[in-house]
Amino acid sequence: MSPASTGAPTSGGAAPLVRSAAASPGSPGSSASDSFDSSVSSGSDSRLAPGGPGYRRMSFALFLAGVATFALLYSTQALLPLISGEFGVAASEASWTVAAATGGLALFVLPMSALSERFGRRTVMTASLAVAVGVGILVPFAPSLGTLVVLRAVQGAALAGLPASATAYLAEEVRPKALVTAIGLFVAGNSVGGMSGRVITGWVAQEWGWRVAVGVIGVIAVTCAVAFRLLLPAPKHFRPGSLRPRVLLGTVRDHLSDPLLRRLYAIGALFMTVFGGVYTVIGYRLTEAPFCLPQGIVGSIFLVYLVGTVSASTAGRLVGRLGRRGALYLAGGTTATGLLLSLAASLPLVLLGLVLITAGFFAGHAVASSAVSKTATHGRAQASALYQSAYYIGSSAGSTVGAMAFHAGGWTGTVGVGLLAVLGVVAITVLGSRAARVAARREPIPAH
Secondary structure (H helix, E strand, C coil): CCHHHCCCCCCCCCCCCCCCHHHCCCCCCCCHHHHHHHHHHHCCCCCECCCCCCHHHHHHHHHHHHHHHHHHHCCCHHHHHHHHHHHCCCHHHHCHHHHHHHHHHHHHHHHHHHHHHHHCHHHHHHHHHHHHHHHHHHHHHCCCHHHHHHHHHHHHHHHCCCHHHHHHHHHHHECHHHHHHHHHHHHHHHHHHHHHHHHHHHHHHHHHCHHHHHHHHHHHHHHHHHHHHHHCCCCCCCCCCCCCHHHHHHHHHHHHCCHHHHHHHHHHHHHHHHHHHHHHHHHHHHHCCCCCCCHHHHHHHHHHHHHHHHHHHCHHHHHHHHHHHHHHHHHHHHHHHHHHHCCCCCHHHHHHHHHHHHHHHHHHHHHHHHHHHHHCCCCHHHHHHHHHHHHHHHHHHHHHHHHHHHHHHHHHHHHHHHHHHHHHHHHHHHHHHHHHHHHHHHCCCCCC
C-alpha cells in the first residue's frame, strides 16, 4: 500500500499519490475532463491561481454559492422551537424539517454529479440554485408540518447539484497547490451562509414569526444565486463525460474500492453527525432553563460560525504544518473538547464549547473534502459526490439521533452521540496511520 492509501501523507500532503491502473485517466469510467492533469508536467498550466486573472471572481462566486446553499439548507434549524410550538410537535418531529433537506441532498448528489459530468459544472450549479431558491419562496406558505417536510426534501434534492459540482469545478480549474485553499474558501462560504441564515431568522422570527424569517432567507438566496451566475468564470478545462449507467457505476465502484477514499467518506460523515446533532438541538437547550434565552439571542449564538470561516480557510496551512493525519487529530480533539465544555451550566462555557466544536468541524471537513479532490484521479465529480452524500447522511443522522438523544437524556445525551462520532474519526485516522507504517515496512529498498 502506498502512502496515498493510508489516509494521510507523512508530510503536508506533498507526497505523490500512487494509484492503481484501474484508476488511471484512460480507464473505463474515467472522464475526459481529467485529461488536463497532463498539462502540469508540460509547464503550461493555464489553471487559476491566487493573484491570477479570474481567481478572485471565481472565489467570490463560489463563496456566494456556499452562502446560499447553507442558508437555504439549514434555514429552519434555528427556528425549530417555534415550529414545534406552531404545529404542536416534539423536537424529534420538528427536526425532520432539517433532516429531510439534508437527506434529499444526500440521495441526489450522485445523480446530480453525473449530470455535471455531461452538461458542465456551471450549468448544473446554476440550475440547482434556481430550483432551490424557487422552492424557498414556497416554504413560508406550508400549511402543515408534513408539507413543510416535503418542500424541504425537494429543496435539499435541488441543492445536491452544488457541493460535488463546485469541488469538481475547482479541481479542474484551479492549480493543485491552491486547491485546499480554494475549497476552504467555498467551505467558508458554507459557514457564513449557515451563520447568517440562523442569525437573521432568529431576530426576524422573534418579531414576525418563523414564516417571515424563512421568506427573508429565500430572498437573500435569490440575490446570491444571481451574483454567482454573473461572476463565475466559464470553465476552460471541462470536457463532457458519459451519462451511461455502466460508466457511472464503474466510476463509483472504483472510488468505493479505494481504502483512502472510504476513510475520508466516513470521516466526513462522522464530523457532520456531531455538527448536525449539536446545532439541531442547541436552540431547545438555550430557550429552556437555566438559560431561557429569547429567540433572537439564540439565533445570534450562530455567530460562532465565523470561527468556522477562519478554520476552514486556513486548513491548507494546517495540513502544511501537521500533515493530513495531524490536522484531523487536531480537529477531532478540538471538537471533543468543545463537546465536553458545552455540558457546563455556565453560558460562557457553553459558548466556548460551541466555538471549539465549530472550529474543529470546519477544519476537519475542509481537510477531508480537499483530500478527496486531490486523491481522485478520474471521475472527480463522482468522488466528491460520494463524499457529500456521506457528509449529508451524517447531517441527517446527527439531526435525528441528536434530537432523539436530547428527548431521552437531555443535552448530555446529545453530547454522548457527538463524542462517539469523534471517537470514530480518531479510530479511522489511527487505522490510516497503522496502514502507513505497514506500507513503509513493505517498501523495497532502492538499489544504489
